[in-house]
Amino acid sequence: MSTAFRLPKTFQQLVAKLPTEVNNTVRRLAMLSLIGQTVLVVTGGAVRLTSSGLGCPTWPRCTSGSLVNTPEMGIHGFIEFGNRTLTFVLAAISVLTLVYLWNLRNERRDLFLLALGLLASIPAQAIIGGITVLSNLNPWVVGLHFLVSMALIVFSTLLVNRASGRTGRFMTRQLPTIPGAMAPVMTAVALFSAVAVCLGVIVTGAGPHAGDANAPRNDLDWDLVSHIHAVPAYLITAGTLFACYIAFRKGIKGLFRSAALMLLGVTVLQAVIGFTQYYNGIPALLVGAHMLGAALLMSAATNAADVARFSPKG
Numbered sequence: 179m180s181t182a183f184r185l186p187k188t189f190q191q192l193v194a195k196l197p198t199e200v201n202n203t204v205r206r207l208a209m210l211s212l213i214g215q216t217v218l219v220v221t222g223g224a225v226r227l228t229s230s231g232l233g234c235p236t237w238p239r240c241t242s243g244s245l246v247n248t249p250e251m252g253i254h255g256f257i258e259f260g261n262r263t264l265t266f267v268l269a270a271i272s273v274l275t276l277v278y279l280w281n282l283r284n285e286r287r288d289l290f291l292l293a294l295g296l297l298a299s300i301p302a303q304a305i306i307g308g309i310t311v312l313s314n315l316n317p318w319v320v321g322l323h324f325l326v327s328m329a330l331i332v333f334s335t336l337l338v339n340r341a342s343g344r345t346g347r348f349m350t351r352q353l354p355t356i357p358g359a360m361a362p363v364m365t366a367v368a369l370f371s372a373v374a375v376c377l378g379v380i381v382t383g384a385g386p387h388a389g390d391a392n393a394p395r396n397d398l399d400w401d402l403v404s405h406i407h408a409v410p411a412y413l414i415t416a417g418t419l420f421a422c423y424i425a426f427r428k429g430i431k432g433l434f435r436s437a438a439l440m441l442l443g444v445t446v447l448q449a450v451i452g453f454t455q456y457y458n459g460i461p462a463l464l465v466g467a468h469m470l471g472a473a474l475l476m477s478a479a480t481n482a483a484d485v486a487r488f489s490p491k492g
Contacts, residue, residue, distance in 0.1 A: 196281045200289070200341055200348075207275040208289075208341040211296060212334035214268045216473045219327050221261040223469040227462040231315045231389025233258030237308035265304055272297035275337075288346055292337040299330055315393035317383030324382075324469075328375050328476050335480040344433060345488040353485065354432040355492040360421060364479075364486035367417040367441070370410040371479040375472050377407040387465055404456060411449065414479070418442045421482070434489055437482040444478045447471055 197204065225231055233247070233254035234240035240247050240259050247255035275293040283290045303326055310319045336345075343350030381403045383396040418441050425435040448471040455464035 193280060197278060198281050200282065200286065200343075201278075204275065204278050204289070205338075205341045207271060207278060208334070208337045210271050211268070211275065211293075212331065212338050212477065214264070214271055215327060215330045215334050216470070216477070218261070218264050218268065219324070219331070219473045220466070220470050221257075221264055222324065222327065223466045225258050225261050226320070226389040227387050227466050228254065228257055229388075229390055230254035230257040231320075231393060232311065234262065234311065237311045238304075262304075262307070265300055265307075269297065269300045272300065286340075286348065288340050288348075289337065292333055292340065295333055296330060296337070299326065299333075302326070303330075315389045317388070317394065317396045320389065321379035321383055324379055325376065328372075328472065331473050331476050332480045335477045336484060339481065339484050345484045349488060351433065353489040354430050354434055355490045356430055356434050356486060357424060357428065358491040360424060360434070360489070361483075361486045361491070363417050363421060364438075364483040367414055367421070368479040368483040370413045370417070371475050374407065374410040374414060375476060377403065377410065378468075378472060381407050382465075385460055385465075387460070387462060408452070411445075411452070414475075415445050415449065418445050418482075421486075433485050434482075437478070437485045441475075441478040441482045444471065444474045448475055 225233070230253070233251060233256070236242055239245050240255065240262075241251070247259035272293055276290065276297060279286065279290045279293060303323070306319065306323045306326060310316070310323055313319050338344075340346040340348070345353075380396065380398065381400065384398040384400040384403055385395075388395060418438060421438040422435075422442050424430070425438050448468065451464055451468045451471055455461060455468060458464070
C-alpha cells in the first residue's frame with residue numbers, strides 16, 4: 179500500500195525538477211536532433227555508396243539468426259547495422275527532448291508537438307527501411323526513405339528555430355524589417371528546394387549506385403532526368419541571389435541576411451558538387467557529398483523561409 183503511494187510522489191518529484199522554461203538543455207537537444215538527422219542521411223548514403231544496402235540481408239533482424247551483424251558479414255554488415263543503430267540514438271534524443279519539455283507541453287505546444295512528431299517518425303522510418311531491404315532495395319522505396327529524412331530535417335530545423343527564440347510566437351530575437359515580397363520569395367525557394375531533392379531522388383534511382391550489385395534501377399533516362407533536376411536548382415539560385423541583393427541593397431542586417439547568405443553558400447556548394455559529379459562519371463564520394471548537401475540545403479532553405487515569414491514587413 180505504501181509503495182503505491184510512493185511511486186506517484188517520486189514521479190511528481192522528478193517532474194518538479196524538469197525545466198519550466200526553455201533552457202539551454204532543450205536548445206542543445208534540438209540542435210542534436212538536427213545534427214543526428216543529418217548524420218543519418220550521411221550514414222544512409224554510405225550504406226548505398228559502399229554497396230552495403232543488403233549488408234543486413236533481412237529485417238527486423240540483421241540475419242535470420244542474429245539481431246546484430248556478425249564478423250562473417252564483414253564491413254558491409256557493419257556499415258548497414260551501424261546505420262540502423264543510429265535510429266536508436268535519434269529516438270533517445272527525441273525522448274529526452276519530450277521529457278525536458280514535459281512541464282511546457284501546454285505552454286510550448288509548438289515545441290512539444292515537433293519533438294513528438296520526430297519521435298513518432300522513427301518507427302515509420304524503421305518500417306520503410308525494412309521494406310527497402312525486403313524489396314531488394316527497390317529504388318522508389320529507397321527514395322521514399324531518403325525523402326522522409328529530408329522532412330525530418332525540416333522539422334528539426336523548425337525545432338531549433340523555435341527553441342532558440344529565432345522564430346514563432348515566442349520569439350526572443352529581434353528580427354529586421356524586410357520588404358513584403360521577401361517572404362513569398364523565400365517560401366518559393368524552399369519549395370523549389372523540396373522539388374529539387376525529389377527529382378534528385380529520381381536521378382539517383384536511375385544512376386549506378388544502387389546499394390547492391392543486384393538491386394533494381396528505375397530504368398529512366400539518367401541524363402534526361404539530371405537535366406530536369408537542374409531546373410529547380412537554377413530557380414533556387416536565382417531566388418537566393420535576389421534575396422541577398424535586396425538584403426545588401428536595403429541594408430538589411432541580422433538574421434535575414436545571415437540566413438540568405440547561408441542558403442546561397444549551400445546552393446553554390448551543391449551546384450559545384452553536382453556539375454563536378456556529372457562531368458566526372460558520378461564518383462561515389464561526390465554523390466555522398468551531394469547527399470549531405472541536400473540535407474544542408476533543406477535546412478538552410480527552411481531556415482531562410484522561416485526567418486522571412488516572421489520578420490516584420492515594411
